[in-house]
Amino acid sequence: MSAESSTVSPRVLIGHGTENDFVVLPDPDGAVWPEDRLDGALVRRLCDRRAGLGGDGVLRVVRSVHVPDAPDVLGEDLARCEWFMDHRNADGSTAEMCGNGIRLFLHVLVTEGLLDRAACEAGVLVGTRGGPRRVGATADGGYWVDMGPAREFGTGTAQLAGQAFEGLAVSMGNPHLACLTGTDIDALDLTGTPSFDRGLFPEGVNVELVNVLEPGTHVRLRVVERGVGETRSCGTGACAAGYAALVAAGRTEGTVLVDVPGGRLSVQVAPGSTVLTGPAVLVSAGVLCPEWLAG
Numbered sequence: 001m002s003a004e005s006s007t008v009s010p011r012v013l014i015g016h017g018t019e020n021d022f023v024v025l026p027d028p029d030g031a032v033w034p035e036d037r038l039d040g041a042l043v044r045r046l047c048d049r050r051a052g053l054g055g056d057g058v059l060r061v062v063r064s065v066h067v068p069d070a071p072d073v074l075g076e077d078l079a080r081c082e083w084f085m086d087h088r089n090a091d092g093s094t095a096e097m098c099g100n101g102i103r104l105f106l107h108v109l110v111t112e113g114l115l116d117r118a119a120c121e122a123g124v125l126v127g128t129r130g131g132p133r134r135v136g137a138t139a140d141g142g143y144w145v146d147m148g149p150a151r152e153f154g155t156g157t158a159q160l161a162g163q164a165f166e167g168l169a170v171s172m173g174n175p176h177l178a179c180l181t182g183t184d185i186d187a188l189d190l191t192g193t194p195s196f197d198r199g200l201f202p203e204g205v206n207v208e209l210v211n212v213l214e215p216g217t218h219v220r221l222r223v224v225e226r227g228v229g230e231t232r233s234c235g236t237g238a239c240a241a242g243y244a245a246l247v248a249a250g251r252t253e254g255t256v257l258v259d260v261p262g263g264r265l266s267v268q269v270a271p272g273s274t275v276l277t278g279p280a281v282l283v284s285a286g287v288l289c290p291e292w293l294a295g
């Protein structure tokens with residue numbers, strides 16, 4: 001970092017979606033956090049719950065034209081996506097998609113005065129590394145995102161908490177193994193790292209353990225996320241779990257309520273779309289101390 005950049009205090013926000021929490025870095029014009037500054041080491045420091053701010057990940061709020069890999073991941077949709085959700089997991093890795101993060105992302109655009117809330121009720125296209133996603137505001141203060149279709153790509157097994165869990169491999173842009181189980185998920189110790197089939201999931205996987213409360217309509221979920229560990233919620237994981245619950249009930253369409261440790265999400269599956277709806281909450285806003293950044 002240059003001597004000059006180490007003396008400025010960049011703005012930072014903390015927020016969450018159903019307690020899946022993020023350090024948010026406003027950077028509309030890409031001038032504050034260029035790629036080489038926001039590297040994996042800094043992301044890990046920011047997400048550190050003792051020596052940093054703490055979070056399951058980082059969201060950089062930036063215009064797509066300032067993101068070097070945006071043309072590759074968005075193609076001709078680049079021109080339709082003014083904004084790009086530059087998401088990082090707590091371990092510094094990038095992910096294709098983040099369902100809780102993208103609702104918070106839109107909430108930040110609205111609260112920062114970069115988008116008009118009423119205007120985004122119909123939805124705006126936001127760029128992500130998984131492609132463009134339509135995100136919008138609900139009349140009751142929440143947010144929705146259409147993830148596109150859930151894509152099944154087989155079945156697999158994850159080993160965690162000393163047990164083997166079988167599930168459906170589902171892509172929501174990012175990879176998931178949604179495991180419906182009769183084991184009481186509340187009783188499990190999910191502090192370990194899951195093992196899984198690297199052939200099926202070469203880029204790693206988010207593992208959802210799901211208890212069905214009402215077939216095809218209501219589940220509860222715990223999740224161990226790729227690049228993070230257990231989190232209080234995962235939006236894309238809720239979509240994968242909702243889809244798997246519908247399939248198990250012999251259906252491919254419907255609305256599933258998904259209870260997560262951090263709250264409740266709704267997942268509406270229809271041909272060609274998976275709409276996730278839930279809250280987004282901003283907790284605080286401030287600045288990063290130059291001394292900490294320089295450290």
Ligand SMILES: N[C@@H](CCC[C@H](N)C(=O)O)C(=O)O
Nearest residue numbers: 095098099100174234235236
């Ligand atoms: N918590 C997110 C998913 C974040 C990315 C995930 N850990 C991955 O690596 O795919 C969500 O709400 O979807």
